[in-house]
Amino acid sequence: MNELSSLTPINQAEIKIGQAVPWTVYDAWGNLLLESGTTVSNEAQLNDLLENGYCSDTIWTDVEKKTAASVTTSVNSKSGTAPEKTVSELNKEAMIELDSVRWHVGEIFYLQVHDNANLRYTVRLVGFVKNKSVLVTAPMIDGKGALIRDGQTFIVRAFPGKRAYAFTASAIKSVFSPHAYLHLTYPKQVRSTTIRQNSRATVKIIAAVSIGDPEQTAAATLGDLSMGGTSGVIKKPLGKKNDLGIIKFKVNAAGNDEFLVLKVILRSVSPTETGDEYRHGFEFIDVPTQAKLILSAFVHQTLAESE
Numbered sequence: 101m102n103e104l105s106s107l108t109p110i111n112q113a114e115i116k117i118g119q120a121v122p123w124t125v126y127d128a129w130g131n132l133l134l135e136s137g138t139t140v141s142n143e144a145q146l147n148d149l150l151e152n153g154y155c156s157d158t159i160w161t162d163v164e165k166k167t168a169a170s171v172t173t174s175v176n177s178k179s180g181t182a183p184e185k186t187v188s189e190l191n192k193e194a195m196i197e198l199d200s201v202r203w204h205v206g207e208i209f210y211l212q213v214h215d216n217a218n219l220r221y222t223v224r225l226v227g228f229v230k231n232k233s234v235l236v237t238a239p240m241i242d243g244k245g246a247l248i249r250d251g252q253t254f255i256v257r258a259f260p261g262k263r264a265y266a267f268t269a270s271a272i273k274s275v276f277s278p279h280a281y282l283h284l285t286y287p288k289q290v291r292s293t294t295i296r297q298n299s300r301a302t303v304k305i306i307a308a309v310s311i312g313d314p315e316q317t318a319a320a321t322l323g324d325l326s327m328g329g330t331s332g333v334i335k336k337p338l339g340k341k342n343d344l345g346i347i348k349f350k351v352n353a354a355g356n357d358e359f360l361v362l363k364v365i366l367r368s369v370s371p372t373e374t375g376d377e378y379r380h381g382f383e384f385i386d387v388p389t390q391a392k393l394i395l396s397a398f399v400h401q402t403l404a405e406s407e
Contacts (some may be wrong), residue, residue, distance in 0.1 A: 115153075117146050126387035178214030195289045199230070201265060207258055209236055210401060214268070221246060225258075226281050233272055234287075238280035248274050248282060251340035256284070261275055264293045299366045300324040301402035309380070311338050311366055320380065323350060327381040327392070329364070337378045339366050347382060353397040360391055 115121055117140050125134040133153055140146050141280035148276045206224050213219040228234055234256075239246040257264065267287040275284050286342070306323040309332065316339055320332030339345065343366045350359050368381035387395070 115140060115146065115149060117141070121149075133280045138337055146225060157380040188310060194292050197289055198228070198234075198267070198290050201292075203258065208397075211236075211239060211254040212257070214255060223282070228286070234269060236282050237283060238274065238276075239280055245276075245280055249334065250274075254284070256287075257401070264400055265405065266291045266293075270353075283371045287369055299325045301399045303402060305349050305351070307332060307347050307349035309334070309338060309345060309347050309364075309382075311364075312340065312343040315345075322348075323379075325395075325402070327384075327395060327399060329367070329381065331379055331381045333372060333377045333379050335377055336371050338380060339369070341366060341368065345382075351398040353396065353401065354378055358394045358398075360394060362387060362391060 120135055120139045122136065123126040124132065124136045126132055134149065140149065150294050157319040165274055202223055205227060209223050211221040211223060221241075223236040223239055226235035226237060239248060248271050250271055250276050254269055254271070255266060256269050257263065259265065260309060267290045267373070269287055272283040272285055274280070282343045301324065303322055303325050306318045307322050307330075309320045310317045318334045318336070318338050320334045322330050322332045324331055332347075346361060346368065347364050348359070348361045350357055352358070363385045364383055366380060367383050368379075370379050371377075372379050384395075
């Protein structure tokens with residue numbers, strides 16, 4: 101697993117058939133797809149890289165170098181006194197200008213109404229008018245345009261690659277012709293937080309679990325979820341450590357209900373605090389690409405919304 105602190109999607113204009121890629125290409129979780137200098141040989145390979153490929157974002161390399169330098173200066177100025185935050189902690193979050201964020205048209209944004217945390221919309225980025233407004237598709241409810249009043253404030257979030265971005269913006273104006281879209285205020289700064297592979301989102305999801313040989317089945321209440329696995333409470337102990345199985349559950353990712361069927365290994369079984377039920381720890385294995393994308397979107401969205 102590659103530990104790059106930030107990845108940014110590959111732009112179609114930056115990569116062509118018959119040409120060598122100028123940087124190393126990873127998937128969204130930091131796994132190597134293509135070494136720097138490798139030639140893109142055919143259209144199928146090109147399409148795969150455009151769909152799944154990310155490269156290191158040099159903007160974030162600069163940010164993290166400056167952060168590290170700042171911490172070093174702080175330590176020296178205090179005669180070796182440890183700073184309040186470590187370099188690792190500071191690298192997890194940064195405040196940057198919107199101009200530094202390399203979002204692309206069509207990027208999914210999540211709008212959470214500031215004074216009603218339960219009201220959320222999924223929209224897509226249309227574009228920017230620098231220092232004026234951010235343009236997104238019209239928020240929808242059950243396939244119909246939502247009523248957005250001018251001045252309504254949102255917490256806006258997006259999480260491409262390995263970072264979650266968030267900023268506050270207000271509705272300037274809803275436009276309905278020739279296509280419906282919304283102008284949001286242009287933020288001065290965007291907060292960015294690194295999301296790690298093992299970051300766990302707190303959830304409450306009912307799942308169906310099948311485990312072991314002979315197979316045992318039961319319903320589980322999942323309490324947390326990450327890209328690597330989950331833990332669930334079951335009324336009785338199910339299977340034994342290292343048993344293989346299947347877990348099935350539904351999530352809402354990017355505004356859509358998605359049903360996941362994932363292979364798992366049972367890693368732990370232990371009684372809950374009350375002793376009436378048993379907590380089971382599962383590791384996901386052989387996760388298909390589409391399921392990874394759904395899982396990533398859901399985990400990142402849940403983590404961002406819990407801040």
